[in-house]
Amino acid sequence: MNSTTRILYVIGLLLIIPMQMANGQINKKIMSLPLLRNIPPMEYFYITTGIHAGGGYLFASKQHGWNISGDGYFMFSDNFGLGAKYSLFSSAVQKDFTVENNLLPRSMIPQYVHADTKEIQYIHYAGPSGIYQHWLDKNNRFLLSGTLSAGYVHYRKETRTEPNQNLFNNILSRGSTWGANIGVSAEYFPIKRRGLAIGVSTNYKYARLTKINEQTRDVPRKVNFNAQSLARLDYLITIRSHFQIPKNKRKYGRV
Numbered sequence: 001m002n003s004t005t006r007i008l009y010v011i012g013l014l015l016i017i018p019m020q021m022a023n024g025q026i027n028k029k030i031m032s033l034p035l036l037r038n039i040p041p042m043e044y045f046y047i048t049t050g051i052h053a054g055g056g057y058l059f060a061s062k063q064h065g066w067n068i069s070g071d072g073y074f075m076f077s078d079n080f081g082l083g084a085k086y087s088l089f090s091s092a093v094q095k096d097f098t099v100e101n102n103l104l105p106r107s108m109i110p111q112y113v114h115a116d117t118k119e120i121q122y123i124h125y126a127g128p129s130g131i132y133q134h135w136l137d138k139n140n141r142f143l144l145s146g147t148l149s150a151g152y153v154h155y156r157k158e159t160r161t162e163p164n165q166n167l168f169n170n171i172l173s174r175g176s177t178w179g180a181n182i183g184v185s186a187e188y189f190p191i192k193r194r195g196l197a198i199g200v201s202t203n204y205k206y207a208r209l210t211k212i213n214e215q216t217r218d219v220p221r222k223v224n225f226n227a228q229s230l231a232r233l234d235y236l237i238t239i240r241s242h243f244q245i246p247k248n249k250r251k252y253g254r255v
Contacts, residue, residue: 142188158170181204185240207231
């Protein structure tokens with residue numbers, strides 16, 4: 001099973017949880033927990049989804065990049081929910097250098113060539129997530145949310161050298177591990193608890209990579225090295241939507 005299949009499998013598996021909640025199979029067990037027994041039951045199913053886009057900063061390599069992510073939660077109360085989160089982070093670094101052309105015979109005058117190396121890395125994250133929401137005002141316009149998640153992390157780096165492809169090998173590096181995510185967001189609803197909300201959010205992701213597979217034009221190889229930190233801080237613009245599904249009706253509507 002390759003990395004893409006694993007990510008799709010994890011996301012698909014996580015989608016089953018909210019569906020089972022909607023049928024009441026998991027929701028009853030969750031609401032029976034001691035901390036939630038005193039919460040009055042809701043007359044509707046409450047679903048919230050979010051799309052986030054912005055930048056990120058990798059602490060170990062001191063690189064900035066872009067980030068896009070999405071999440072969805074089934075709310076079993078006005079404050080607590082369970083769902084799934086996915087994010088993609090990417091950054092690029094370009095290096096210019098001069099190197100001797102070793103393809104020429106040694107008896108000739110040394111010749112140097114200019115080369116450009118570009119490194120592009122992608123970090124995928126997918127996993128289950130929990131959310132806590134708190135309304136900051138009586139009119140339910142300002143919402144503060146906190147999320148906590150743990151999941152699967154896939155790392156991919158492409159090293160490309162141009163224009164002298166005969167002098168260098170392009171390298172593809174891949175690896176996977178497990179990580180965690182904690183996030184905070186503040187959102188504003190133009191209409192009271194309805195429709196779309198816009199806000200800002202920040203996430204801290206932690207993961208460490210201990211093994212990586214490198215593949216060149218010649219032969220693939222597995223490389224063990226000192227643990228590489230993939231910890232980063234994301235700063236994002238958030239668009240969130242809230243949906244209400246009445247328990248006694250088949251018609252779906254927006255909160």
